[in-house]
Amino acid sequence: xxxxxxxxxxxxxxxxxxxxxxxxxxxxxxxxxxxxxxxxxxxxxxxxxxxxxxxxxxxxxxxxxxxxxxxxxxxxxxxxxxxxxxxxxxxxxxxxxxxxxxxxxxxxxxxxxxxxxxxxxxxxxxxxxxxxxxxxxxxxxxxxxxxxxxxxxxxxxxxxxxxxxxxxxxxxxxxxxxxxxxxxxxxxxxxxxxxxxxxxxxxxxxxxxxxxxxxxxxxxxxxxxxxxxxxxxx
Amino acid sequence: xxxxxxxxxxxxxxxxxxxxxxxxxxxxxxxxxxxxxxxxxxxxxxxxxxxxxxxxxxxxxxxxxxxxxxxxxxxxxxxxxxxxxxxxxxxxxxxxxxxxxxxxxxxxxxxxxxxxxxxxxxxxxxxxxxxxxxxxxxxxxxxxxxxxxxxxxxxxxxxxxxxxxxxxxxxxxxxxxxxxxxxxxxxxxxxxxxxxxxxxxxxxxxxxxxxxxxxxxxxxxxxxxxxxxxxxxx
Numbered sequence: 001x002x003x004x005x006x007x008x009x010x011x012x013x014x015x016x017x018x019x020x021x022x023x024x025x026x027x028x029x030x031x032x033x034x035x036x037x038x039x040x041x042x043x044x045x046x047x048x049x050x051x052x053x054x055x056x057x058x059x060x061x062x063x064x065x066x067x068x069x070x071x072x073x074x075x076x077x078x079x080x081x082x083x084x085x086x087x088x089x090x091x092x093x094x095x096x097x098x099x100x101x102x103x104x105x106x107x108x109x110x111x112x113x114x115x116x117x118x119x120x121x122x123x124x125x126x127x128x129x130x131x132x133x134x135x136x137x138x139x140x141x142x143x144x145x146x147x148x149x150x151x152x153x154x155x156x157x158x159x160x161x162x163x164x165x166x167x168x169x170x171x172x173x174x175x176x177x178x179x180x181x182x183x184x185x186x187x188x189x190x191x192x193x194x195x196x197x198x199x200x201x202x203x204x205x206x207x208x209x210x211x212x213x214x215x216x217x218x219x220x221x222x223x224x225x226x227x228x229x230x231x232x233x234x
Numbered sequence: 235x236x237x238x239x240x241x242x243x244x245x246x247x248x249x250x251x252x253x254x255x256x257x258x259x260x261x262x263x264x265x266x267x268x269x270x271x272x273x274x275x276x277x278x279x280x281x282x283x284x285x286x287x288x289x290x291x292x293x294x295x296x297x298x299x300x301x302x303x304x305x306x307x308x309x310x311x312x313x314x315x316x317x318x319x320x321x322x323x324x325x326x327x328x329x330x331x332x333x334x335x336x337x338x339x340x341x342x343x344x345x346x347x348x349x350x351x352x353x354x355x356x357x358x359x360x361x362x363x364x365x366x367x368x369x370x371x372x373x374x375x376x377x378x379x380x381x382x383x384x385x386x387x388x389x390x391x392x393x394x395x396x397x398x399x400x401x402x403x404x405x406x407x408x409x410x411x412x413x414x415x416x417x418x419x420x421x422x423x424x425x426x427x428x429x430x431x432x433x434x435x436x437x438x439x440x441x442x443x444x445x446x447x448x449x450x451x452x453x454x455x456x457x458x459x460x461x462x463x464x465x466x467x468x
Contacts, residue, residue: 045305045306045307046304046305046306046309048306049298049306049309049310049313050294050295050298052294053287053290053291053293053294054291054294056290056291057287057288057290057291059287060284060286060287060288061284061287064280064283064284064362070280071280072279072280075280075283076283079283128298136370
């Protein structure tokens with residue numbers, strides 16, 4: 001079992017642990033330790049404590065530099081969405097970690113292997129063990145392979161405002177200039193309507209309207225994002 | 235003002251910023267930016283977002299390695315106590331950072347300069363700027379000077395169990411062997427009382443009693459800690 005895991009993380013992520021015991025510990029749930037007291041093993045809970053903080057910093061550092069226009073409140077919200085239980089459980093399954101965690105019988109029978117909280121803790125514990133065994137740069141490499149592509153594919157875009165989400169989608173394959181142009185204003189001063197057009201890479205992506213320029217820009221970005229999503233599906 | 239701050243962090247902590255603008259940003263509250271819009275400054279909130287995560291990892295790493303016997307739940311509680319608002323505001327004042335933060339007039343008049351939440355954010359923002367300008371090792375050096383001595387002096391010992399707190403106090407000046415010895419048991423099996431004596435550095439630090447060996451050890455450590463505290467005061 002552990003041998004299969006060793007091959008998996010080597011093949012998929014290029015990781016070779018120096019201390020296999022540490023890797024085993026990361027994949028050992030407390031329920032397994034409780035059922036095998038004579039083996040004097042240690043469960044993965046302390047590694048989870050450490051891995052949680054490793055993840056938090058690496059994601060924060062990425063978001064800080066990658067979303068230079070997002071204010072603190074939005075950064076905090078985005079970070080919370082990425083590191084929350086459901087997301088980390090999804091990453092653990094992406095990595096097939098659920099196959100390798102050692103559970104006690106009771107935990108196994110009550111479907112612990114598919115429970116979000118358990119998989120989230122497992123993912124953090126693995127990161128903690130990787131951080132100790134291989135250092136922070138290796139943990140960052142792993143996150144670059146497992147989490148960052150998901151962010152860049154827009155998995156968390158619903159947490160961003162539409163302009164930021166559009167920028168994220170359009171700039172995935174390199175820098176592209178996104179231009180918001182006020183094309184028309186109408187109505188009396190106290191209830192004016194603004195119309196904004198988005199241009200990117202030399203073509204129009206759509207027009208949005210609103211009671212302020214800012215609202216019109218957000219609307220235009222929302223329209224453009226919906227168009228892009230529809231084109232992908234068709 | 236900024237010159238005085240530059241001298242202070244150089245003299246006290248051996249830190250020389252490459253990017254003074256970043257240091258200034260860390261000490262710029264949003265209220266100051268709002269009152270000086272023509273200067274097009276940036277406040278310290280995004281730096282605070284990053285610094286929060288820097289602090290969390292450095293403290294977690296320290297606690298993980300320093301308290302090898304503490305289970306995850308206790309580590310999490312101890313970390314929360316160290317990085318909570320009141321503690322970080324205290325560290326900010328220790329560093330005299332409160333003198334240098336730039337506030338708007340309204341914030342100044344409502345005593346913002348002494349408010350815990352503002353000082354906590356300031357401390358995190360400084361850490362964020364230090365992390366960007368000088369790297370994680372420099373942030374760790376700073377924390378080693380400002381926070382770790384407080385932990386080692388027992389400022390957060392009330393959050394530890396007595397045995398851990400005693401170990402912390404006694405091992406401040408290097409490793410010392412702390413020995414818990416069961417010296418006596420009495421009473422019938424169903425209500426047995428255990429007496430445990432602590433020895434360290436060749437002398438007895440006291441005896442504790444309890445209904446289990448574990449409880450007696452905790453009691454003995456509590457007695458020893460109280461003795462040490464009394465001796466310091468007298």
